[in-house]
Amino acid sequence: MKFITILILSTFAITSIAVVKRHDVPAESYALKTTPDFLVDMPYEGSAVLIDERWLLSAGHVVYNDNYAGQSIFIHGVENTMEKVIFHPNYRKQPDKPFTGDAKPLMDFLYGRTDLVLIKLANPVKHAKPIARYYGNEEQGRQTTTYGKGATGTGHTGEKMYTKMHRPxxxxxxxxxEVKKYHLLFRFDQGKAALPLEGTxxxxxxGGPTVIEEQGQQRLIGIQCFRDxxxxxxxxxxxxYGSVAVLCRVSAHNEWIDKIIAENR
Incomplete structure (x- = not known):
């Protein structure tokens, strides 16, 4: 198992979509021409995942104010409305006082909250297919795919913030x-330890999706939330290289997700 190393919330909480790549693989190898049906841009910044024709799942901290309910959101070019915004009961907003110095208090805060939000859409989405969620408990060692369109860079340079505006x-x-009770972690390896298209x-x-392949179909395994x-x-x-990303573990929160959807039909 790879070792865990461990972002001030605005830095550690990875707000939009980005892909940092291997330095020794052509950048175009990571490029996509078509956006997955289930990947949705949130207002202002951040992403969400279409998990049902009426529901989006995202990270709680990408909802930047209390006025999202009633606002428009575009699902692959078609306008919809965010009817309800429901945070996980264990979600906590960023403290007014910023974290400084040793990272441990910040890590305790980030690991201690459930950074998830469900958004009910006013109209069912018929032109894009939702992604199924993973309900198992065997995430350890699974190969994943993560989608992004924000800041880029390589494992040598790190993320280049100025590239964020281009959104490729x-x-x-x-x-x-590493599998924790409520989180999944992966490290950005290099050399022989890295996958051919390794990234972070x-x-x-x-709020963006990390998925696995299960019985020939992609299934949602994690929501991107912060860096360790x-x-x-x-x-x-x-x-x-060596940096660690942390996902909210979808399998650990399926019961809450299913309950909210059932109660808000």
């Missing part, structure tokens, strides 16, 4: 290295 669509592969998340990735780090926060550099 990319993907990368990785594997689940970068600034702008929160040990050390002084001022020394953090995102997207370098």
């Amino acid at each position: 669509l990319n993907f990368f592969n990785n594997q689940i290295d 998340v970068g600034s702008g990735d929160s 780090y040990q050390g002084d926060l001022k020394d953090f550099k995102g997207g370098i």
Whole structure:
């Protein structure tokens, strides 16, 4: 199993979509021409995942204010409305006082909250297919695919923040290295330890999907939420080799998701 190393919330919480790539693989190898049906851009910044014709699942912290309910959202070019915004009961907003110094208090906060939100759409989505969720408990070692279109870079340079505005669509592969009760973690490896299209998340990735292949179909295994780090926060550099991404574990929250959907038909 790979070792875990461990972003000030706006840095660790990866708010939009990004792909940081291997330095020794052509960047175009990670490029996609078609956006997956289930990948949805959130207003302002961040992404969501279409898990039902009336429901989006995302990271709670990409809902930036209390006015999302009633706002428009575009699902692959078709306008819809966010009818309800329902945070997980264990979600906590960012404290007013920023985290500084040693990363442990920040990591305790991020691991201690459930960074998930469900968004009910006013109209059913008929032109895009939702992704099924993974209901098993055998995530350890599974190869994953993550989709993104934000800041880019390589494992040598780390994420380049100025690229975030261009939003090219990319993907990368990785594997689940550690399974916690409510989170999944993967490390950005290099050399022989890396997958051919190994990559990691970068600034702008929160709320986006990480999926696995199950019986010939993609299934949602995690929602991108933050980066893991040990050390002084001022020394953090995102997207370098050895960095660790943390996903909200979908299998651990399916009961809550199913309950909310059933109660809000």
